Amino acid sequence: QGTSSMADIGSLELFFRKKGESGEPLIILHGLYGSGDNWISIANELKDYFQVYLIDQRNHGRSPHADDMSYESMAEDLHEFIKSQNLESVNIIGHSMGGKTAMWFTAAHPDKVKKLIVADIAPGKYDTTSPNVKTHKKIIAALKSIDPSEAKTRKEIETQLSRYIDNVQLRMFLLKNIERKEDGCYRWKINIDSIEKNIINIMSGITGIDIPVHVPALFLKGELSDYITDKDIPLIKEIFPDAKLVTIPGAGHWLHAQQPKIFIQKTLEFL
Structure with missing residues (x-):
């Protein structure tokens, strides 16, 4: 069960699903090639604790297509979505590309974010030869x-x-x-x-923002993934001084699908 709808986002309408009717709002942002549907099983585990919003980001899922895929524009989509749902402040989980959207949004609107979870992505730029x-x-x-x-x-x-x-x-x-x-x-x-x-934009880093960002943040790294490495930790701490880093054992980049029980446990502990 749950609701699904389209929210007015300026010239776009982002598709979303909602699971749960009580508790604080929790927005989940999928990664590249994904959609909110990839997170339904996770949302079903969290809906007794939160109002969970599963958003399809632009150019993905049932949301409209656009030429621009900068993180600035995707963060603004999120800002408009939050306003359209009359949400004062939210918790956010962002995976991969969604994690960078979430980081950018949190840096731009720290008053709108209670807690941030970034799943297996670093804030820095990924080299085109990587x-x-x-x-x-x-x-x-x-x-x-x-x-x-x-x-x-x-x-x-x-x-x-x-x-x-x-x-x-x-x-x-x-x-x-x-x-x-x-x-x-x-x-x-x-x-x-x-x-x-836009693949170079998608692989770009979080730049041109006011730091440090004093929002409680949890970075979840897949043990078998190299999207977050030791060299990324200083930048994470520079942008999010209050960040904690936790490694999910036996998981790669899709840690929420590969180790869902541990992912849920760490999410609930933090939120």
Whole structure:
């Protein structure tokens, strides 16, 4: 159960789902290629404690497409969403790209954020030659190589994707972005062209903000992930002096899906 709706965001309308009717508001922001739907199982575990808002960020899920994918614009989307829901202040969980949106928003509007949880992303810039950036470029090329409208079945699309991406878990995650239109044809829900055009923006760091940001923050790192390394800790502490860093054992970048019980436990302990 829960509600779903569209919220007016200036020229955009961001799609969201809501789980839970009592407690403080908790907004969850998904990562690149994701959507709020990826977080429904987590939201169902938290809805007895919070009013949980699962937002589809621009160019993702059921939210509209736009050429601009800067963190400044995505943070402003979030600001308008909070105003549209008449929320005074919120808790935020942001994963990967959503974590950077959450950090940017928190720095711009610290009075609006009670507590911040950043899941497996650092505030710094990711070098264009890094393995993570190369992986994203490979994913984008794979998605662009496939025309879902020509496929008769989802299995056919998966077979095509498997030629480029051999990781089954990643492939299944990406295929959640396929939907079937009323005419029976398949299509990508995400705006692949905009993501490709903005990939350097998406990999950029949190810059041009007033620091330090004195909001309680928890950074959750996947033990098997290299998105947060020891060299990132000084910058985390510089921007968020009150931040705590906790490592989730046995988890990679998608730590909430790989170790959901530990993720829920650490979230509840902090919030």
